[in-house]
Amino acid sequence: MDSHLEAALRRRIMDWVGERAEANGGFVHRSELLEFRIDGAKLPIIDYSRGIRNPSSFESTLSIVSTANGPYDDTESEDGLLHYAYRKGDPWSGDNRKLRNAMTTGMPLVLFRKEAKNILTPVFPVYVVDDYPEERMFVIALDESFTFMGDVREMEPARRQYALRLAKQRLHQPAFRTRVMVAYETRCAVCQLRHGSLLDAAHIVPDWHELGSPAVTNGVALCKIHHAAYDQDMLGVTPDYEIRIALDLLNEIDGPMLKHGLQEMHGRSINLPVRSADRPSREHLAWRYDEFSRKSLR
Ligand SMILES: [Zn+2]
Secondary structure, eight states: OOHHHHHHHHHHHHHHHHHHHHHHTSOEEHHHHHTOEETTEEOOSSOSSSSEEOOTTOSSOOEEEEEEETTEETTBOTTSSEEEEOOSSOTTSHHHHHHHHHHHHTOOEEEEEEEETTEEEEEEEEEEEEEEGGGTEEEEESSGGGGGSSOGGGOOHHHHHHHHHHHIIIIIHHHHHHHHHHHTTSOOTTTOOOOGGGEEEEESSOTTSTTOOSOGGGEEEEEHHHHHHHHTTSEEEOTTSBEEEOHHHHTOOOOHIIIIIIGGGTTOBOOOOSSGGGSOOHHHHHHHHHHHHHHHOO
């Protein structure tokens, strides 16, 4: 296929993946990727059984799937880049050739991070930026700028910091969002709103704090209004999962959003994830509730 055509198709695929992820709450379902069609023709975006997708009409790899093990996954390395092992077999043909083509042509790929069964977090565009034949490994970066910097294994400290910051924003936060959405079945824990595009994965302890890890137990699914109210200490959650509304808000008189959306939530319990391992940590809730009560219950 002509490279301009291939580039244009990729853009359309990525736009579609972005729209689906937005609607779902940050993730895509395996089945919708497999059933994808473009101009009437079937074009699965991931492979049925393998972790790499190389459509026969494409010169460069379209997508790779990485499996998350615990909070970070096996391809993610400490330098903020992805180390992707050569596929089995001949390093110069098949999948390996198409990965190398992606590097030489600069074609962007989609990385799908598998968070749970049939649930994938898309991260795109990503780029194959380096090839280490002696280690049978490609390096994949979240930013094109890593293409032109020589040996990525010897990055300057400032560059390394940038790579780590990028990994946090573009890999770890989206993965956190997906895990929280899955745990709460894409529902606001306060009001039960079910629109993925209106929901956030809120941190209980903020991520700048040392306890503020991107773990499900430090997260809660909240709609945009309840997230903002939580972050601004207008709404609190006790370590026993009870909702409290700030005293000044309880005493205010205003329209239906204040009355039904906030005041009536006072004293209710949040909806918890079905799996007890996904429930919010009481220690984290206590830390946060302490902040809330100092500011908002007097
Ligand atoms: Zn809500």
